[in-house]
Amino acid sequence: MASEQKQPEQLSDEKTEKKKHRGIPEALFLEDVDDFMKKGGHDAAESVLKDLDEQHQKYKFMELNLLSRKKRLQIQVPDLNSSLEMVKLLSTRKDNSKPLQSRFLLSDQLYCTADVPPTEKVMLWLGANVMLEYSIIEAEALLSKNLNAAQKSLAEIEEDLGFLRDQYTTTEVNMARVYNWDVKKRQAQKAQSEK
Numbered sequence: 001m002a003s004e005q006k007q008p009e010q011l012s013d014e015k016t017e018k019k020k021h022r023g024i025p026e027a028l029f030l031e032d033v034d035d036f037m038k039k040g041g042h043d044a045a046e047s048v049l050k051d052l053d054e055q056h057q058k059y060k061f062m063e064l065n066l067l068s069r070k071k072r073l074q075i076q077v078p079d080l081n082s083s084l085e086m087v088k089l090l091s092t093r094k095d096n097s098k099p100l101q102s103r104f105l106l107s108d109q110l111y112c113t114a115d116v117p118p119t120e121k122v123m124l125w126l127g128a129n130v131m132l133e134y135s136i137i138e139a140e141a142l143l144s145k146n147l148n149a150a151q152k153s154l155a156e157i158e159e160d161l162g163f164l165r166d167q168y169t170t171t172e173v174n175m176a177r178v179y180n181w182d183v184k185k186r187q188a189q190k191a192q193s194e195k
Helices: 002-019 033-039 045-093 136-194
Strands: 100-107 110-116 121-127 130-135
Touching: 033 136, 045 100, 045 121, 045 136, 121 136, 130 136
Parallel strands: none
Antiparallel strands: 100 110, 121 130
């Protein structure tokens, strides 16, 4: 019997997980606008349209935030990739006695050539003007971990953006249906008052 009691709770937990997609609330489609307006006690469509418009604006705001995060990650992933490739190259060349000749970006559109001696250590920028020294093995592990995390985040953001587009499309359809319901209601009232 105890397991039978847990099943409804598990179903409700699954429903709440389906309702929110990484913190994004799901927009419910209004199948029967008449029924929705009666059950909600809404006499005027203006308040419902205002709520739907507010929900629509929240979805658009969430989309803008996700797009800015996506843009940052799209810049970060190639940088991490190139840094990881360089660390791997240094790792393969560490036993070689001959220095590695490299061209690197010094500042905007200014490149320099340098001889890089074989090394066991590398310096990595962590951000906010912070640079730390790592062994080549530690640097490779850190860069691989960060690259995987950035790629995973990018995939999640793409999924969230798709979900968001569905939600604000559903909200726009709901707004149109409530507006049309209100127009029909007013037309019916006008026709009835003319009789």
